[in-house]
Amino acid sequence: MKRLSVHDLKPEDSLWLTFTGAFDSQAALENELEFLLQALEEYANGWMPDIVKGKRQRKYSRPSFWKSLEERRDENSTGLGLYRTQWPALEMSLGLDLPPLPPRLDIMLEVKPLSFFSEVERCRQLVEMVRAWASRYPVSHAKAHSTDDTQFTDSPCFGRDKETWYRDGFDKIYEVFWLNVFGPKLVESVGRQRMLSTPAWRVEELPNGCVLLVTRPTAADFASEEARLAQAHAHVHLRPDLDFSTVLRTLSERSARLAPVEPRFHPDMAPLLSRVVDRAASHERQRRIAELNAWQPPEPEEWRPADSALPPDVENPDRALEHYDTLAEFLVALLHTEVPSVFEATSESLTDADFYFWREEFPTSRLREAIDERAVPAIGAYLGKVLVRNLGGQWIPRKKLEEAQVLVGNRVWLPFVRARHYMRSRQSLLDYSLTWLYRVAERHR
DSSP states (O other), X not given: OOOBXXXXXXXXXXXXXXXXXXXXXXXXXHHHHHHHHHHHHHHOTTTOOOEEESSSEEEOOHHHHHHHHHHTOOSSEEEEEEEBSSSSEEEEEEEEEOTTSOOEEEEEEEEEOGGGGGSHHHHHHHHHHHHHHHHHSOEEEEEEEEHHHHHTTTTTTTTSOHHHHHHHOSOSOOOOOSEEEEOHHHHHHHOHHHHXXXXXXXXXXXXXXXXXXXXXXXXXXXXXXXXXHHHHHHHHHHOTTSOHHHHHHHHHHXXXXXXXXXXXXXXXXXHHHHHHHHTSOGGGXXXXXXXXXXXXXXXXXXXXXXXXXXXXXXXXXXHHHHHHHHHHHHHHHHHTTTOGGGGTOSHHHHHHHHHHHHHTTHHHHSOHHHIIIIIHHHHHHHHHHHHHHHHOOEEEOOSSGGGOEEEETTEEEOHHHHHHHHTSOTTHHHHTOHHHHHHHHHHTO
16 A cells, blocks of 8 residues: 655645644553544545554554554553555654653644535534544644635744743744634633634534634635635734734735735756656745746857867877766766666756756755765766767867867857766755756857
């Protein structure tokens, strides 16, 4: 069974739920968690896990759940993961702190995509599941909301250092999410009557003193104007010290950051930039698209007019060309597993190499000495090889690598100089990309 990871799907928003509750450590664990599983199985409409993973992966069933929980148990804790094999993707973790620690139940789940929760009935069932859990396992705070929007709140720290967060937890209402459960302590700090009179789609007092609050019928439209107004009204009602216009403006700015941006990349660089964008965190994707829409690759500077080319100054040109081939083969050896197209030595191979070096943050993740002494010569030789093979280029060998040239049309190109500029920084991998130099050389051949 191959589980479907949220990372296997295209970059888009997901639903993020966190739940921390207490349980009776004196009771048998199976009896205590029976209610949790019953509610999950009843209400996880369309996203029920079918894989459970302790030390190894199994098909989900009650027996496999208990077996996985037992095999991960140590002196004072245990836990497991729950997943799906089909769309929508689910990544869910359950952790338990056991005596002598204070008994604690931690649940985190992510369901991707968020658009799965566009239907009122599906969202209602999710709310009922959380309501059931919170009624049985008292919480200090629980929430469900857009993963992308949650990133902008700095949850769970909310601007505090970690030491303060660990000490104080959710000690006041820093944020109102789509779905919220406020524990008795938090309810009393606000005032029970004030909390129960919050303007929201659903406000319900639970038998154990917790309060369930849901701002809207569906989770997926959180960024709409209507949803943001509801979120702001609820937050300011619960926090009268906050200014409504300021809260609403902050929420609207977050919606604007997540609004879709149409890619309008430089056409020669679009194949590379599309892959760069796909590596951005979902909540940063639209901002990154806008940045790369505005970005233009600098015109290559590593060339001379053909009539000012330096003449060959090596005693044995054939041996020099063999040396360049050897250097290029080093790059093939370095990249062939991650970048199979490197064997082909085409323009597409250059784009694949560009993306690999950018993804790996190569200029900063490897030793500078190794980059300068080995990677730069190999990259320069490989770039020259692609110019020769695909554009009818001709090497003009020189004793100094950085003076070696490739004649293409009415220009000579300096591939080793390009490689040195290319490996300066991660941004340089875009500004001095191999792909871009090749495309400009192609136009001038």
